[in-house]
Amino acid sequence: MFEKIMFIGDQDVQIKLKDTSALESDIMNMPLILQDNEKTILGEVKELLDGSVKVKLLGEIESGKFIGGVLRKPSLNASIRALTVDELSLIVGNPGFGYMELGISPFYSSKKVYADINEMFSTHTCYFGNTGSGKSCGVARIIQNVFYNPQFVPFKSNFLIFDSSGEYYTAFSKINEINPNYHYRFFTTNVNSSHSGELLSIPIWLLSVEDIALLLSATTHTQLSIIEKMMKLVKIFSQSDAEATRYKNHLIANAIMTIMYSNQGSASKRDEIFSIFNTCPTNEFNLNSTVQGVGYTRKLQECFLIDSSDQFSERVLLTEYVNKFIDPALNQYEPDKTHYFTLNDMENALNFALISEGWLRNENVYADAITLKVKLHDLVIGPNAKFFDYKEFVRLDQYLSSLIIKDNQKFQIININLEDVDDAFAKSIVKIFTRLIFEFSRKVQRGSIPFNIMLEEAHRYVQRDQDDFLFGYNIFDRVAKEGRKYGVVMALISQRPVDLSETVISQCSNFVIFKMSHPRDIEYITKMIPNITEDTIEKQKSLQVGNCLAFGSAFKIPMIVKLEMPNPMPQSSSCNVVTNWTSR
Secondary structure (H helix, E strand, C coil): CEEEEEEECCCEEEEEECCHHHHHCCCCCCEEEEECCCCEEEEEEEEECCCEEEEEEEEEEECCEEEECCCCCCCCCCEEECCCHHHHHHHHCCCCCCEEEEEECCCCCCCEEEEEHHHHHCCCEEEECCCCCCHHHHHHHHHHHHHHCCCCCCCCCCEEEEECCCCCHHHHCCHHHCCCCCCEEEEECCCCCCCCCEECCCCHHHCCHHHHHHHCCCCCHHHHHHHHHHHHHHHHHCCCCHHHHHHHHHHHHHHHHHHHCCCCCHHHHHHHHHHHHHHCCCCCCCCCCEEECCCCEEEHHHHHCECCCCCECCHHHHHHHHHCCCCHHHHHCCCCCCCCCCHHHHHHHHHHHHHHCCHHHCCCCHHHHHHHHHHHHHHHHCHHHHHHCCCCCCCHHHHHHHHHEECCEECCEEEEECCCCCHHHHHHHHHHHHHHHHHHHHHCCCCCCCEEEEEECHHHCCCCCCHHHHHCCCHHHHHHHHHHHHCEEEEEEECCHHHCCHHHHHCCCEEEECCCCCHHHHHHHHHHCCCCCHHHHHHHHCCCCCEEEEEECCCCCCEEEECCCCCCCCCCCCCCHHHHHHCC
């Protein structure tokens, strides 16, 4: 069929055909070996010409191993032949420990394709494809293949799937039928959905300043400073030991003195001070606290009666009493650890911070302060408050452990369904979990507890937003750059790569691309994905449903793979219009 090499280019060669009738046979994408005395080069037919074909050079077989990429070229007198069985196995992979079946190759004699599990799940991966291209089914099948593998038992795996519509429930809910040691857990924001699950619940005290800023949609550094003060105060107000109580009284006393000697009228001063008593009372500072004078006593609230000169009637006694609790040495006090607190406690801490720091009296920061106050109150009284109603104190390690282990059962797949909340809140939740996992993984033995974070509809979360401006980093960008060495690995599943963070995509090592047709998305991945070729892009445009183009560190060469349908299927298909229109 093939006569000789006519021309050698940088990445391809042109080969003359012995008989032009060969053009009628199916030789497109046919793999070939170009061999001379020194080199064994793998090529693939990529273009039919008049009496010849153009063959793309893919790599070199040397010492029984396939090496992707071509540094050395074949000579003009190199022989041209088909691959041997052993050579083909070097390309598509072999079954064995540490490898998983991916699918079959339509162009490599329908051979099964095997992926290196380490390379597939220890590095970040992108799953791209149009709606209806088989993307969700493909992702479900790939994860199922991990657990179907009889030579590999991933008992300690931790797949966290953030699912925007609950479509993966049916694909994994019966995973223990594969092996009774495998278990699936379903958390949801919609307890009224058709799938039974546990209400998602997050301990509010595990959240950082950045997490709270996300929840409250903070946009300025002033708001970030207010949140920092609030979080310090709520940690202090949640403690009841003697030192914490002394510091609380010190803070309240300072706030009272600041207000008393401000330029407001006495009535306004009294309102602010009483607001402090109602927000964070102590035994020493509440409306009914006893103030001892010389030969008489007063209730604290009685000291704030206003006389005819618009002064507090007991201002001298009040000043003496309040000053007793001010201790400058306490200004350096820091809480030794975090204790249990609630959203209501946090709101009280914010209200105290706003009053004690005078932020509501400062016209330069008033708008930022009141915006935070309103947003936090909306969270406290709104429908999302239930997701932070955690009933007992836990540390970060205990919380994450409670997600993946319950009643002596280890859950390998944890599905977090976010279908009942808006995009802004869902994005905050995903970022919070990602940060918690990353923080935990940095503190344990490096890479000893891997977490695979699967982000369905990733374009809703992994965006190019203002986190860098406000926090100095974006958690997804940070995990993309550093997470791999700690065992925190992301999988981005999306039909709109153009909306994803460029930094995150640039750090991904594997790509599983189903059919994509939008010009902007194609142009974007062409620019963002390292080493992607025009030929690779062209191949994905003509993919059938359920077929993908797989390339990256887990694969020897870019390869079209036909995936089996998942069993069981996810609920990702379109609605059946005919059935619904005609059913009675």
